[in-house]
Amino acid sequence: CCLNGLNLHSDFPQLRNDTFLRAARGEETEHVPVWCMRQAGRYLTEFREFRAGKDFFETCQSPEACCELTLQPLRRFGFDAAIIFSDILVIPQALGMDVQMVAGKGPTFPEPLKEPEDLQRLTAKVDVGKELGYVFKAITLTRHKIEGKVPLIGFSGAPWTLMSYMIEGGGSNTHSKAKRWLYRHPEASHMLLTMLTDVIVEYLLGQVAAGAQALQVFESHAGILGPVHFNEYSLPYLRDIARRVKDELKEAGQDVPMIVFAKDAHYAVEDLSQSHYDVVGLDWTIDPQSARERTGGKVSLQGNMDPCALYAPKERISDIVKKMLEGFGTRGYIANLGHGVYPDMDPENVGAFVEAVHQHSKQMIKKI
Numbered sequence: 500c501c502l503n504g505l506n507l508h509s510d511f512p513q514l515r516n517d518t519f520l521r522a523a524r525g526e527e528t529e530h531v532p533v534w535c536m537r538q539a540g541r542y543l544t545e546f547r548e549f550r551a552g553k554d555f556f557e558t559c560q561s562p563e564a565c566c567e568l569t570l571q572p573l574r575r576f577g578f579d580a581a582i583i584f585s586d587i588l589v590i591p592q593a594l595g596m597d598v599q600m601v602a603g604k605g606p607t608f609p610e611p612l613k614e615p616e617d618l619q620r621l622t623a624k625v626d627v628g629k630e631l632g633y634v635f636k637a638i639t640l641t642r643h644k645i646e647g648k649v650p651l652i653g654f655s656g657a658p659w660t661l662m663s664y665m666i667e668g669g670g671s672n673t674h675s676k677a678k679r680w681l682y683r684h685p686e687a688s689h690m691l692l693t694m695l696t697d698v699i700v701e702y703l704l705g706q707v708a709a710g711a712q713a714l715q716v717f718e719s720h721a722g723i724l725g726p727v728h729f730n731e732y733s734l735p736y737l738r739d740i741a742r743r744v745k746d747e748l749k750e751a752g753q754d755v756p757m758i759v760f761a762k763d764a765h766y767a768v769e770d771l772s773q774s775h776y777d778v779v780g781l782d783w784t785i786d787p788q789s790a791r792e793r794t795g796g797k798v799s800l801q802g803n804m805d806p807c808a809l810y811a812p813k814e815r816i817s818d819i820v821k822k823m824l825e826g827f828g829t830r831g832y833i834a835n836l837g838h839g840v841y842p843d844m845d846p847e848n849v850g851a852f853v854e855a856v857h858q859h860s861k862q863m864i865k866k867i
């Protein structure tokens with residue numbers, strides 16, 4: 500009935516395709532499951548039409564809109580999982596920060612954190628159910644409307660990635676304002692990361708209670724940290740999140756796979772494979788075979804085709820997918836891109852990617 504004091508939703512339609520969940524646990528499958536980061540996005544005409552004239556975060560706050568946008572890519576392609584339509588920046592909003600999505604510019608914080616004193620502006624004890632209940636509602640609704648076709652993934656940004664947005668005030672190439680804090684204000688940095696971690700843990704548990712069947716944590720800005728800073732400001736918090744979420748889930752008798760995606764953190768692949776996550780997501784800068792060797796079968800792997808390979812002709816995509824499958828092997832593997840689909844990509848090529856994963860992997864598995 501309960502998870503961390505939260506009401507566990509049940510009575511969902513029975514899951515008909517659990518390939519993604521089995522692969523996450525390293526179990527046998529008939530084909531390699533596949534989904535794409537940003538599979539709900541602007542490369543789809545129906546997405547652009549639906550979003551036209553609507554504010555981005557208002558869209559995120561509407562459970563019906565999130566449900567529709569989550570389901571759109573499933574109507575076109577044979578994806579083996581869906582990811583709830585939302586954004587990682589709903590957490591800074593829940594902490595009391597103003598975040599707007601500015602057309603042509605991306606997410607913008609009119610009043611970013613500048614100095615440690617600014618931490619006092621943040622809500623000390625966030626009521627996650629109240630501030631982010633709209634995400635939980637979106638998950639419950641979508642889990643019903645998905646009709647058991649595929650599992651639904653919930654997600655959160657990781658502490659360092661969220662911290663960097665809160666200080667930079669938006670996207671950045673250098674992340675120098677946020678990194679300045681790491682060098683100049685290490686204590687305040689740890690304070691902020693701890694605050695974020697506490698909210699993220701509750702937020703992820705709330706998503707499971709609402710119906711999420713897997714969880715992904717996005718450390719999208721890992722690459723800007725070197726190994727030393729990653730070990731101090733990212734990894735301990737990623738570990739803490741997985742351990743705390745897993746402990747609570749275990750107590751509630753829930754088995755929900757967790758995925759960590761630390762973009763451009765190839766130096767940390769061994770550590771990530773021992774950080775309590777079931778799956779390590781990889782970007783395209785790491786070779787599949789060496790990722791396997793370095794993680795030694797301890798976890799499942801997810802990724803990692805260069806998104807730009809979707810610009811290639813379809814036959815070429817098929818060849819690239821075949822090589823990728825041969826590199827990772829078909830067991831304990833979830834095919835994905837190494838980052839999200841870009842808005843100018845051809846949906847047909849996304850379809851070709853999905854088809855190629857299914858077709859080649861079925862043949863490879865038959866031969867074993």
Ligand code: 1CP
Nearest residue numbers: 536537538539540555583584585586587605670717719839
């Ligand atoms: O108007 C629009 O539609 C804007 C484009 C867009 C979309 C489709 C944004 C703005 N966010 C999203 C949805 C989203 N964001 C999803 C759900 C959809 C899906 O994946 O199918 C998810 C999982 C995210 C997560 C997210 N948001 C991340 C982590 C993944 C990653 O890309 O590394 C990050 C970094 C963000 C911040 C963000 N939101 C949007 C943009 C353009 C950005 C990046 C800004 C920047 O740093 O430049």
